[in-house]
Amino acid sequence: xxxxxxxxxxxxxxxxxxxxxxAFASDIVADSVxxxxxxxxxxxxxxxxxxxxxxxxRYSYANQMKNDHLKTTNVEVLNNLIELGxxxxxxxxxxxxxxxxxxxxxxxxxxxxxxxAKYSEMNAEAxxxxxxxxxxxxxxxxxxxFWQSQVHQIExxxxxxxxxxxxxxxxxxxxxxxxxxxxxxxxxxxASEATVRLVALEPAxxxxxxxxxxxxxxxxxxxxxVIVLDSTSSSNLAVHxxxxxxxxxxxxxxxxxxxxxxxxxxxxxxxxxxxxxxLQFDRETGVISGEIQSTRxxxxxFNGSRNFTVQDLIEGKAPYTLESxxxxxxxxxxxxGVEGELSIxxxxxxxxxxSFISKNGExxxxxxxxxxxxxxxxxxxxxNKVKLVLALRAATQGILWQGASFSTTNGEVNTAIFTPLx
Numbered sequence: 001x002x003x004x005x006x007x008x009x010x011x012x013x014x015x016x017x018x019x020x021x022x023a024f025a026s027d028i029v030a031d032s033v034x035x036x037x038x039x040x041x042x043x044x045x046x047x048x049x050x051x052x053x054x055x056x057x058r059y060s061y062a063n064q065m066k067n068d069h070l071k072t073t074n075v076e077v078l079n080n081l082i083e084l085g086x087x088x089x090x091x092x093x094x095x096x097x098x099x100x101x102x103x104x105x106x107x108x109x110x111x112x113x114x115x116x117a118k119y120s121e122m123n124a125e126a127x128x129x130x131x132x133x134x135x136x137x138x139x140x141x142x143x144x145x146f147w148q149s150q151v152h153q154i155e156x157x158x159x160x161x162x163x164x165x166x167x168x169x170x171x172x173x174x175x176x177x178x179x180x181x182x183x184x185x186x187x188x189x190x191a192s193e194a195t196v197r198l199v200a201l202e203p204a205x206x207x208x209x210x211x212x213x214x215x216x217x218x219x220x221x222x223x224x225x226v227i228v229l230d231s232t233s234s235s236n237l238a239v240h241x242x243x244x245x246x247x248x249x250x251x252x253x254x255x256x257x258x259x260x261x262x263x264x265x266x267x268x269x270x271x272x273x274x275x276x277x278x279l280q281f282d283r284e285t286g287v288i289s290g291e292i293q294s295t296r297x298x299x300x301x302f303n304g305s306r307n308f309t310v311q312d313l314i315e316g317k318a319p320y321t322l323e324s325x326x327x328x329x330x331x332x333x334x335x336x337g338v339e340g341e342l343s344i345x346x347x348x349x350x351x352x353x354x355s356f357i358s359k360n361g362e363x364x365x366x367x368x369x370x371x372x373x374x375x376x377x378x379x380x381x382x383x384n385k386v387k388l389v390l391a392l393r394a395a396t397q398g399i400l401w402q403g404a405s406f407s408t409t410n411g412e413v414n415t416a417i418f419t420p421l422x
Contacts, residue, residue, distance in 0.1 A: 085109025211304030318376025333418025
């Protein structure tokens with residue numbers, strides 16, 4: 001008996017939410033994408049009709065529009081639905097509609113904003129604006145999650161730069177409006193993943209720079225070399241400022257990011273000096289300039305030029321087609337002028353681990369990194385301190401894995417050569 005009563009009650013409630021019938025209702029739902037390209041052809045006329053409806057009819061109309069266009073990717077249609085949802089929310093608030101009616105109008109706008117943020121061309125400012133319009137934390141997270149699912153398929157450097165910019169904007173906005181911590185953390189993770197992808201595709205910034213300090217507003221230990229290393233992991237870039245005379249690191253940043261031609265990072269510590277830096281670089285000439293601010297120094301300005309770039313190592317093409325497993329095995333060759341074996345394995349998708357052991361067993365180095373089969377490039381990092389980059393190329397001595405290693409400790413660059421696997 002109780003179940004029957006609940007069913008009758010539910011039916012009664014649903015009947016109040018039915019799509020309006022009669023000539024008036026037919027008029028308001030008559031608009032369609034086939035008529036004018038968007039769901040609502042005459043927005044003002046439609047809004048006037050909505051004002052005359054009761055709250056159940058307004059709910060039903062918003063619900064129908066939301067469900068009809070749940071998977072729509074057409075930009076014009078989505079913009080039309082955003083306007084409709086936002087205006088319907090205003091009407092319901094003025095009319096004093098129940099919360100569930102206002103929420104449905106907001107849901108109509110939010111779903112359209114979400115789809116627009118997902119399926120529009122990646123433009124940092126435009127997508128950021130859409131992100132800030134979302135009044136639902138879950139929807140904001142969905143935008144971030146969508147682009148996280150896309151980042152590993154993107155091979156356009158400019159798109160990745162826009163994506164990093166958006167992710168930072170999203171992180172800042174979510175912090176400002178006090179979203180739960182996991183949402184800005186997801187945005188930070190997106191920026192990291194996009195940065196890793198970017199530096200892997202075009203590492204013109206990665207390498208060693210000779211610099212001089214042009215302005216220091218307080219006494220300090222100077223530096224004359226800047227080393228930028230792609231960690232080939234989610235840690236983004238490692239950037240070290242080194243005094244080569246004393247062989248000492250003056251500033252170190254382990255999670256720096258790149259946006260366009262700007263590299264920046266922050267080092268926060270309760271056990272030492274905290275600081276932040278920003279530098280600009282020219283991809284073509286390798287000229288850099290930048291500044292550092294710290295708790296111990298007011299401002300440090302520097303400029304310089306690039307001595308070495310990883311980009312030069314990966315120029316050219318592989319002499320034959322490679323598959324993802326073609327690098328797994330043991331190669332003979334040398335690192336740092338020391339002969340030995342480089343053993344490579346893959347224990348997780350898109351991730352490669354390697355160990356170099358010298359012939360006499362005195363030098364052992366473990367690496368972690370990525371392999372790019374289409375480009376014939378293997379990029380490995382040892383503890384964010386040594387980078388080894390090898391490219392399979394046709395040389396005068398035959399086909400070789402050739403490249404170099406360099407260190408964040410002192411910025412020294414050493415040739416590396418290995419014979420291909422048999």
